Each structure stands twice: as structure tokens, then as C-alpha cells.
Amino acid sequence: MFDYTYLPEPNMVPYLVETMAKIIFIFSMNMGVFAPLLGWVERKQSALMQDRIGANRADIFGFTLFGLVHVMTDALKLLTKEDFIPRGADRTLHYLAPFIAVAPALVAFAVIPFGGQYNLWGHKANMVIADLDVGILFVFAVASISTYGSVIAGWASNNNWSLLGGIRVGAQMLSYEVAMGLTLVGIFMVYGSLRLTDIGVAQENFFHWGIFLQPLGFFLFITCALAENKRTPFDIPEAESEIVAGYFTEYSGLKFAMFWMAEFLEMVTISAVLVALFFGGWQVPFVSHAMLADLFGFLGRDWAQVATMLVHVMVFWGKVLFWIFILMLIRWSLPRFRYDQVMNLGWKIILPLALVNIFITALVMLWVK
Amino acid sequence: MAGNYKKVNRTLKMTLWERVYVFEIIRGVLLTASHFFPNLWGAARSYLSGDPSIRKIKTIYYPEEVPPIPEAYRGRPVLVRGADGKEKCVACGLCEVACPPKCISIVGAMREDGTRYPETYTLNGAVCIFCGLCEEACPEEAIVMSYDYQNLCEYDRSLMVYDKEALLIPEEKLSKRLEYIRRRMYNKCNY
Numbered sequence: 001m002f003d004y005t006y007l008p009e010p011n012m013v014p015y016l017v018e019t020m021a022k023i024i025f026i027f028s029m030n031m032g033v034f035a036p037l038l039g040w041v042e043r044k045q046s047a048l049m050q051d052r053i054g055a056n057r058a059d060i061f062g063f064t065l066f067g068l069v070h071v072m073t074d075a076l077k078l079l080t081k082e083d084f085i086p087r088g089a090d091r092t093l094h095y096l097a098p099f100i101a102v103a104p105a106l107v108a109f110a111v112i113p114f115g116g117q118y119n120l121w122g123h124k125a126n127m128v129i130a131d132l133d134v135g136i137l138f139v140f141a142v143a144s145i146s147t148y149g150s151v152i153a154g155w156a157s158n159n160n161w162s163l164l165g166g167i168r169v170g171a172q173m174l175s176y177e178v179a180m181g182l183t184l185v186g187i188f189m190v191y192g193s194l195r196l197t198d199i200g201v202a203q204e205n206f207f208h209w210g211i212f213l214q215p216l217g218f219f220l221f222i223t224c225a226l227a228e229n230k231r232t233p234f235d236i237p238e239a240e241s242e243i244v245a246g247y248f249t250e251y252s253g254l255k256f257a258m259f260w261m262a263e264f265l266e267m268v269t270i271s272a273v274l275v276a277l278f279f280g281g282w283q284v285p286f287v288s289h290a291m292l293a294d295l296f297g298f299l300g301r302d303w304a305q306v307a308t309m310l311v312h313v314m315v316f317w318g319k320v321l322f323w324i325f326i327l328m329l330i331r332w333s334l335p336r337f338r339y340d341q342v343m344n345l346g347w348k349i350i351l352p353l354a355l356v357n358i359f360i361t362a363l364v365m366l367w368v369k
Numbered sequence: 370m371a372g373n374y375k376k377v378n379r380t381l382k383m384t385l386w387e388r389v390y391v392f393e394i395i396r397g398v399l400l401t402a403s404h405f406f407p408n409l410w411g412a413a414r415s416y417l418s419g420d421p422s423i424r425k426i427k428t429i430y431y432p433e434e435v436p437p438i439p440e441a442y443r444g445r446p447v448l449v450r451g452a453d454g455k456e457k458c459v460a461c462g463l464c465e466v467a468c469p470p471k472c473i474s475i476v477g478a479m480r481e482d483g484t485r486y487p488e489t490y491t492l493n494g495a496v497c498i499f500c501g502l503c504e505e506a507c508p509e510e511a512i513v514m515s516y517d518y519q520n521l522c523e524y525d526r527s528l529m530v531y532d533k534e535a536l537l538i539p540e541e542k543l544s545k546r547l548e549y550i551r552r553r554m555y556n557k558c559n560y
Contacts, residue, residue, distance in 0.1 A: 045405065048404070048405050048408040048409050048412070048426075049401045049402075049404050049405045049408075050404070051404060051408060051425075051426050052426065052428065053412075053426055053428050053430075056430075219391055326398075329398050329401060329402055329405070330394070330398055332401060333394075333397045333398050333400070333401040334394065334397065
């Protein structure tokens, strides 16, 4: 079911302009908004959850901005810190690892739709940077590459803790990648497509959202996603109480900041994938695309499409923010799993349940037909 | 060590409901969320209204907000300047004797009308331990502990040696403390 309307038009200029605008938008959202702000969100949210007030002392001319100035002071501190490479470390790999870790988190966003398709002045605008056939598989492929960043960092540091952390990353990612892929097979079966824009369009009806069609799949996916993110319930690769800081023990300055940023960007990516697959993507509940366009009809046909687009993009980022909040809530509520518990959960519980989920989905689909 | 201890059951059998994880995790997340939202709401309301008392988190934002000081608080010791503008101190030396770290030194002198007064009264703030024994020893209510506790530190210890002029505070500014001392003294004597 390849739809040729998604292909670039013969006239390349509007297509190029549109693509550049989308790339700049996504890049600035990720690097300009989420990467710096999530550090602040994490500090303040954890503080409020634990009845504390959080960092609020740094100020510029007396303005503390609710602790937002700490983000700038952090950046300044990390920029001016010594960039340390331990003796005996593999210098090239040690230098390369943070880049391998951070790039996939940015690239994965290329296939995630942050809005629908709009007909603007005769130009078909599709609110996704690259509308790939294999959309979600691309996300998986790229996310797996970021594992190499962590493993290489662990190997290149010439430090036993780092090496242990790197090995744990490898083991954990391998286990949960399998389970995660199988979890999503149910979604592919239900929507009949791997393309994320198709899945988004199919969720226009509120009761066709992924969470209603695949409730078990949702819980399995969010568990795997947390494990992929390497944050607290599953942060055995960087378990502070056991192996100092895991694979980034020997990193300092801006390279450490890149691992930190990779973690936050991965969280944004995971939230975006969750929204695209299970929470209706850019769709407003109970309000279809045509209804929104009618609502803004007084603006004229094209401007109504622009208004619809803005609403959809804002709804998408609102949903992403909500899921980031939930992920942070889970991260600051639960203690860390033990290493064997993580492996047991991955192989003995989630993997069989994912297979059962596929089977049940198939049976229900047969029965419905 | 017999008896009074509680044995922790480390082989706890979890029910199926607990072993499913998901529901118990949702319960835990709801618990932390039930702290997050009231705290956020309280902080926002207190920021907008400027009233720190409606904040749910009871941490005091110290330099901007100060905690209430109790009446019996012992701050920097000061000399009382009477209503006539002269110090009440008669240079009897009892505070000098009572002072455990020996931070007070007095040189007494006599006025023309025969009353005694301290020619110099030096209190080394870097040595003072804020015990309040000078206040208790004083028969004239001439040295009292004030409620000052901020900005007493210096980078040079010689700046912390207070002379008579630095110590003298008018009586009306210390009325709260003097009233408290009298009440405490009469309580002791069952007056």
C-alpha cells in the first residue's frame, strides 16, 4: 500500500524549504528546549515529590527564575571543566563514544510524525522529516546504535567499573530490544503498517488509540522503553552504589554532558514513540482533522489548515510532555532492580507475554473478521 | 540482648497481585504524585500571593525569609545604655569572672559624683560562646543577650573585638529582652 502522494513533488524548492524548516524545528526543540530544560525539570520535579524545594540559589542580577539559572551555570561549569582521558585508555574510542551515544537520539526523531498531512496553498505538507516505510524499525535500528556508544565508552575507559557498566548495557539492551520488537508486532498487526504517519492517521478515532487496542502491549512497551532508556528502575549500567557511574565513570566536562544529554533526548524520543504508537500521535481526542478544519473555517481554507496544523503540533508536544512527566515520576518513585531481576523480567516475563500478546491479537483479529 | 527486637521477614511471600508489579507500581507512582501536585500547587499559590505560610513544603528560604526567634534566644551580648545616655554598667567585674572563655575585660573608673563606670569594656566576639552567664551574673541588668545573630562574622578576628561604643545599645531597643529577664528572674525566686 505505497502511497505516492508522500513522494516529493517534481518542484523541489518548496519540498526543500519544508524539510529544512522541519529539521530546524525538531533540532531546536530537542537541543534548545528539551536537552537543557529536562535537567531543571528533573531537579524540581524530584524535589517536589520528596517535599523539598530543589535548586534555586544561582541568580543573575538577583533573578533566580525558579532555579532555571542553574541550567546555565551547569553548562558553564561543564564547558570549563578539564576534559580528562585516563592513562591507558583508547584515546580515539574514548573520544568517539559520546558522539555515538548522542547522535542516534537526535536521528531517531526523523521518522516520528509531530503532525498530520496538510494541504497548504497547493503544497502537501507532511509533518514528519522522513516518512519512511519502515518508520518504527528505523527507530529501533538507530536506538540500537546508541548502545554502541555506551559499550565503547565502557571498553575505552580502561576502568573495571566502566567495563562492567558497558557489559551490563550490552546485556540489558540485547534482552529488551528483543522483547520490545515483539511487543510492537501487535501494533503492526492492528494498524497494518510500519509507517508512523499511517499509524497516526489510523488513530483519528479516539477508541482506536493504541492503548485501547493493545493494552497489554502498552504496559510491556513502556517497561521495555524504560529499560532502553537506562533510567532508574533499570539503571544497572550506571548503578552508583555498585559500579560508581558505570560506563561514564571516566568522562568529564562536555563529553559527560553529552551522555547526560543523550539520556534526556532518549527520554524525549521514547515519549514521542509512545505517543505516536499508543496515544494517537498528533490527534486531538474526539476531534477529527476535518472537524478542526471546519472549526477554523472562518480563516479561509488555507489558513484553517495552518491553524489545524498548529493545534496538532501543540497537542503532540503536550502529549510528549505528559509522558516525560510520567517517566520522571516512575524514575523518582521506584528503587533500582537487581541485575538478575532485570534479566529475569526481560527474558522470563516480558518476552513470553509479548508472544502471548501477538497470539491473542491474531485470534481477536480473526474473530472480528 | 534478649527480647526487645523485631525479626525482619526476608522470605516474604508476595501475593499474585503484588508479583504482577504493574498495579503496585501504579500505586507507588500515585503516592509520589500525591506529594508532587499539592506541593506544586502550594508553591505556585505562595509565589503569586507572596505569603510563605501557605506553602506545603516547610523549608524556609533563609536570607529572604527569617524564622521566628524565640524569646529566650541568646544572640550577641550587648551593653545597655540607660535613659540618661550613660551606660548602666558599674564595672563590678562579675561578668568578667562569670565568663567561661574569659572574653570580657573591663577597666573601671569613677565619675566626679562617685559612681563607677567602665572606662573600657572589651568583649571579644570571636571568643564568646554565647552562654549568657554574663547576663545572669549582672546585678544591674547592664549586659544582656540581644537577638542579633546575622552578619557577626568577619574575615579578620581583630574586627570581631567589640569595644564599649560598639556594644552600647539604647535601653528602649532592648525592652523585650529586659522584660524577659525580669520575668525569668522572678520565676526563679517564686516571686
